[in-house]
Amino acid sequence: MAELLTKFPRRRTVLLASLLAVGMTATACSAPGEDRSSTQQSDAAVKTELGSDPITLEMYAETGFPLAKALADEFSKQHSNVTFTIREDQFTVIVENAPRVIASDNAPDIIRLPTMVDLVKDDLLKNLDPYFTAYGWDKFPASQLMQLRVGDNTRGTGSLYGMGLGYSVTGVFYNKKLATQIGMTQPPATVADFEQLLAKAKTSGIQPIMQFNKNTAGINFPHQALQNQFGDPTQVADWIFQKPGATFDTPAALKATQTIQKWAQAGYFPKDANALDYAGMVGEFQKGNGLFMFNGDWESANLDKAMPGNVGFFLFPTESPGGKHVAMSAPNTFGVSAKAKNPDAAAYFLNWVHTNAKAREISVTVGGSSPGGPSDLPVPAAAPNTVLAETLKASQQLGAENGAVDFTANATGGIFAAAITPELQKLVAGQQTPEGYVKAVQAEYAKELSR
Amino acid sequence: MLPALVMYAVFVLRPLVLTLQYSLYDWNGIGVARWVGLDNYLTVFTDSDLLKIIGNAVVLIVFFSFIPVALGLLVASMVRRITTGAFGTVVRTILFLPQVIPLVAAGIAWSWLLSSNGLVNQVLRAVGLGGVTRAWLGDFDTALPAVGVIGAWVLLGLCTILLVTGMSKIDPGLYEAARLDGAGPVREFFAVTLPSLRQEIGVCLTVTIIAALASFDIVYISTSGGPGLQTTVPGLEIYRLAFSQRQVGLASALAVVLMLLVLACVLPIQRLTRGEKP
Missing domain, CATH: 3.40.190.10 (Periplasmic binding protein-like II)
Incomplete structure (x- = not known):
């Protein structure tokens, strides 16, 4: 190793430098990154029917939280034409990867979102407003989805860009x-x-x-x-x-x-x-x-x-x-990629998670959190004398106090x-x-x- | 030759050139980048946090480099005579073992040893030093030295083995001559061993200084750079800036500065130790 490090010939250094210089000039012409702001999403027609054609939903979820997988399994059981491919990573890894994964050509349909404003700014997320209207999510308490709205580079108001797989307290x-x-x-x-x-x-x-x-x-x-x-x-x-x-x-x-x-x-x-x-x-x-x-x-x-x-x-x-x-x-936030291949099925799944009785039960028993959804649907009960029952009660109390x-x-x-x-x-x-x-x-x- | 050059160009030169390019932009990794010239470099050299982070890496050189080389010389001269035979093999294996263990595993094991109820504190309490026990990796005064100790442990074996190998190549006649001239073991060490090992010491310093400046694994696992910024090193900060704060430009600039810092430390050592063996 000493030889290698010490006897690096001078002329090879010159060669290396010139290679670098050539590389610099070749790449310096164009700025990195791509401008996506012109690609307008067509919000025209959304389907609220799942149909019977086989569909594969790609999901990118968080390791250590079995709720997403449990819900996906139950969904496939109820809708045999839908299968899930689930990729899991630790949350910190998702934080680092999410932008690049969603920007890639094989972006997942449904993805666990760490942050939203940046992703919306870069036009990477599907605007869920048409689904909000089509599925009547206005029957949910407005405060439930507030954190998931982005408008004008601020959160809390504007269009809907995510839904919760459970809402934690x-x-x-x-x-x-x-x-x-x-x-x-x-x-x-x-x-x-x-x-x-x-x-x-x-x-x-x-x-x-x-x-x-x-x-x-x-x-x-x-x-x-x-x-x-x-x-x-x-x-x-x-x-x-x-x-x-x-x-x-x-x-x-x-x-x-x-x-x-x-x-x-x-x-x-x-x-x-x-x-x-x-x-x-x-x-x-x-x-x-x-x-x-x-x-x-x-x-x-x-x-x-x-x-x-x-x-x-x-x-x-x-x-x-x-x-x-x-x-x-905070909601256990999931969004739909702007490049999703099956955005309608993804939205159908998100709606199902909030409204299907079995799904709501899984949210409670596996996720340990309130399932959210329309205020007139009952919250599934947890076993008595458990702390799970206490956190669920606290969640409802907080919702009632709007806190x-x-x-x-x-x-x-x-x-x-x-x-x-x-x-x-x-x-x-x-x-x-x-x-x-x-x-x-x-x-x-x-x-x-x-x- | 050509396939090697292609691989080198694609996996070394191209990323290097791209890093240089990115460092001149304000870019979040996805959207459109904005040309900012040398602003990112200005930030690296003026932001007090980033300067502290670079300073941490320099402090780590003492632990990752000077201590293993000094201890390695000591250990090597002690085990020099027993390098042959079965016992020699055992000694070499034990000394080299830390080098084989993945850094992540070493980091986890050491964070257990150094935790508030870990073995280090148990031993201290047992010998009546309960007063100095603390969470070594979570204490503002001891976190950086504690990380340094982990690095020293990992790199000591490598240095010792390299130095022992170097010693075995020294002409025994030189020692005999020294002894005939009435030199004791200490004199023998400074007159014969040390000068003969110049190149090996050069290699040890080079490798360990790079390990100190480019450290990541041990720090990431044992402290994640905390508490505060006490143990944050450039490698960790580059990763955070690029992937969690999405400041690809600033991260690239820090990476370029780190590369230059490594070269600035390593090239003089190469120059000093490249001379002919006496």
């Missing part, structure tokens, strides 16, 4: 045995009550909150739960939807950050939170190491299996007694990795101030929007 799971030990007989009614429970757990030698903060900032769950309560949640939603003028630098966000700092200093989070990943957190919580865990209903079925009868759930309490609950809640907001982590494509995660890691380690945190997150947000 987040809140606080608690270990019932540990709760009894510190005398917690019912879920806390206010943030102050919750903080009292944290203090009591700490003095009893119980880890108050089991939360991960490695890879991605799990402490953003409690942060946003507080932020939702300390101000007007529409402020939070506007920021996530990129409404003009929206900012993260608000008194509510600052107060939430100060509270998180206080909790970190008090030892309410695990000392090694910055070295603990999501799977580690769930494992520790299941082992009984932690009274509370901020998480979502996608973990319900799993927790029921691991600690049957010993786990409860509540929506994060309000700041003042009797206030309105607000919780992060669902999206995750701040979804505000832009890079905000979670580039700002929230590293800055929250600094905050809980005492390397960042609350003021510095809200400013850093807003700065990254502004930077991304300016591109």
Whole structure:
């Protein structure tokens, strides 16, 4: 190897340089990327009939979440002419791959979507408005599909570009045995009550909150739960939807950050939170190491299996007694590629997921989440005395109180990795101030929007 | 010759040229790119986060390169005499083992060892050093050195084996002459061993410095660049910029800068160590 590296002849270096130069001039003529904005989608006629011709639907779904596959299997059982080809990847891989996969010539029909605005801007997603009209999705509660609308580079209003395979709700799971030990007989009614429970757990030698903060900032769950309560949640939603003028630098966000700092200093989070990943957190919580865990209903079925009868759930309490609950809640978003070969069948499937009784049952039992759909359809029941039943109830309560907001982590494509995660890691380690945190997150947000 | 050149052109030269081209654009990887000239390079050299990230890679050189080479020299001179026979084979195999283990597996195993209840902390508690235990990979002060230790462990075997091989080629007469002149083991090392190993040390430094500057696997698995930006390295940031933040232009510019940094570190070493053996 020494020979190879040391005796690289000079004239070959010259040759290499000239090859590079030729390559440069050959490629420099045209800018990379392709302009798709002129390719108008024809929204003319959509079919709401499946027909009987054989159809293969290509689906790109998330590994570790068996719901999509379970629904596809049931759909094929009911409609024998439809088969599915399912490609699965981890969510982070989908985040990285989605744009290129949808832009490719063999784009999947149905795809799990991480973000939408960028994809819509690049004309990669099918506008579902014609299906909305054809299938009468106006009978769904409007708030259910709000997060899936994109118009004028902002989310929350405009045309529909996705549907949920289940609609998740987040809140606080608690270990019932540990709760009894510190005398917690019912879920806390206010943030102050919750903080009292944290203090009591700490003095009893119980880890108050089991939360991960490695890879991605799990402490953003409690942060946003507080932020939702300390101000007007529409402020939070506007920021996530990129409404003009929206900012993260608000008194509510600052107060939430100060509270998180206080909790970190008090030892309410695990000392090694910055070295603990999501799977580690769930494992520790299941082992009984932690009274509370901020998480979502996608973990319900799993927790029921691991600690049957010993786990409860509540929506994060309000700041003042009797206030309105607000919780992060998001659809398990799937969209249809602009290049899909069978967009009508894909939309038929998405409608079926929301309205077919068997499909709705699968959404609950396999996905652990509310199936969404028209408000007049009954929500399938979960087994009694399970945390799944509790999260379902919480989901309905949140719907009734109209308190669902999206995750701040979804505000832009890079905000979670580039700002929230590293800055929250600094905050809980005492390397960042609350003021510095809200400013850093807003700065990254502004930077991304300016591109 | 020609098929090799075609492969080289398609899989090395073309991506290299494209990276250079992309680095001059503001591009999200899909839509239309916008020509921005050298703006991306300006960002690389002025953004405090990106400079810190490049600095992290430079710090890793100490752990990935200097420590394995220094320790490798020490270990090699100790095992030099036992390189033959069955025992020698066992020693060489054990030393080389970390090099065979996939970096991802090494990263996972070490993140268990270094976790707050991992073996490292258990041992520390057992010997009464419970006060210094911490989540080594999650602590702002220790995360980067902890990642460095993983790299040192991986690369020590490679360096040792290369150096042992180099030592076996040294003329035994030189040692005999040194001993006749009354040199002890230390003097022998500096007068005979070290000068004779100049080329091998050059190779070790080259390979390990590249491993430090272009590190990705170990960091991605053990810390994902956290906490904060304490262990984020250029390789990881290039990947994030290109694939999660979709700033292909800036990612390409950082990649070009990384390539130049590697060349700037490695070429002088090549020059210094290429001379004739004494």
